[in-house]
Amino acid sequence: MSLLLPSLMQAWICTGYGGADVLQLQYRPLPVVGAGDILVQVCASTVSSGDVRIRSSRFPSGMGLIGRLIFGLRRPRQQVLGVDVAGVVKQVGTKVTDFRPGDHVVAMTGFRQGAHAEYCVVSASHCTVLKPATLSFTEAVALPFGGLTAMHFLKKAALKAGEHLLVIGASGAVGVALVQLARLQGIRVTTLTSQRNQALMRELGADEALAYDSAESLPTQSEFDVIIDAVAARSFRECLPLLKAKGRYVAVAGGLPDLMARQKDGKICISGPSDERSEDLTHLLQLAVQGQIHAVTERIYPSDRLPDAHRHSDTGRKRGAVVVIWPAATEASCL
Structure with a gap:
């Protein structure tokens, strides 16, 4: 018809x-x-x-x-x-x-x-x-591009309630979805963006909003259970010192080095294409209807x-x- x-x-x-x-x-x-x-x-x-x-x-x-x-x-x-x-x-x-x-x-x-x-x-x-x-x-x-990508990598990282997540480049389509979806799961969220996006990060539910273009800096000790780099700003090697034991680094826009990265000191790198499934999109849209996430x-x-x-x-x-x-x-x- x-x-x-x-x-x-x-x-x-x-x-x-x-x-x-x-x-x-x-x-x-x-x-x-x-x-x-x-x-x-x-x-x-x-x-x-x-x-x-x-x-x-x-x-x-x-x-x-x-x-x-x-x-x-x-x-x-x-x-x-x-x-x-x-x-x-x-x-x-x-x-x-x-x-x-x-x-x-x-x-x-x-x-x-x-x-x-x-x-x-x-x-x-x-x-x-x-x-x-x-x-x-x-x-x-x-919602779909950023939201489905965020859902996929949150699942791949196997984050649990109470764990600490750092989102690098959190102001793009994937980043804003990561912040909101992680908070719904009871995950502690720290973001790294420019200063102009710090207020937005707090509005979306980030526990701490850091800026790469200010005097603030990332912790130098192992603090995060998971680091998700949404914009390919860092590398697995650079983020290793920031990860706790058995920490996971996720490269959303990962390249060949990320795909081939080996486990180091119990810490792993996760990369690859994300899934696109109707059931996940339905769930994402329902979260928006319920006001739990926002476009x-x-x-x-x-x-x-x-x-x-x-x-x-x-x-x-x-x-x-x-x-x-x-x-x-x-x-x-x-x-």
Whole structure:
């Protein structure tokens, strides 16, 4: 079943690797809907650190060649970036039974990307859920990338109530989710950000908010059970003295050295890709509905200014998610 659809859509095309200027707004045919897919009219998407990493070809340490082999040697193989999407179902594949046209959904597109366009295709079985009615499209789309990454690595680190967590680079999409989710688990949280983000960290529940650009400094003794570096600012070796016995260092944007790091003095390094599961996304959105976590969105851009959203993300100083609003967001079906 489907609704009347246009033959063409506007999409931001990543024409090569480089700065935000490589992005061009073009008309493209609507993506093909497979048997297990749904076609979503995009109301809101985000420009995540992952989008910036692919567009700029700034892959984690030691992963440059691997990144090019995966995403494209001379330019991105998938030219429409974007992994977070919130919008309205317009068409469903022949094998889809859980969704129908008109449903409001939130999804992560995974490696197929494609959310930086008026329409995108997502798998009905891969991290796609109904949007809670009490969350706006902009609130809902700000949660998946950072929230699911944070949930994954908190589980991998096996944090327990009462343990002490340090979050390095805690003001981005992953960081703000880590702080909130860890506090819900009864974990003591210390954050390391710039001074301008200290107040935000306290608002989100951090027990202690340190600033790397002030006279404050990190403890010099072993104090933390877990250190999660959300922005690749430090290394396992640098953080070893700060970890307690059997401590865990988590490299969210880890490179090859992190993947190959060996256990040292009972302390381990955790890295690798994060899971994207529908049940986790449902749980994350319900926490937001209940007011236990909050979407943090510093800036919202109209879709015709998507390159500016990339430029802001390029600064490395964004707070929470950078959201992009598409023309469909003003239509009655998206309100």
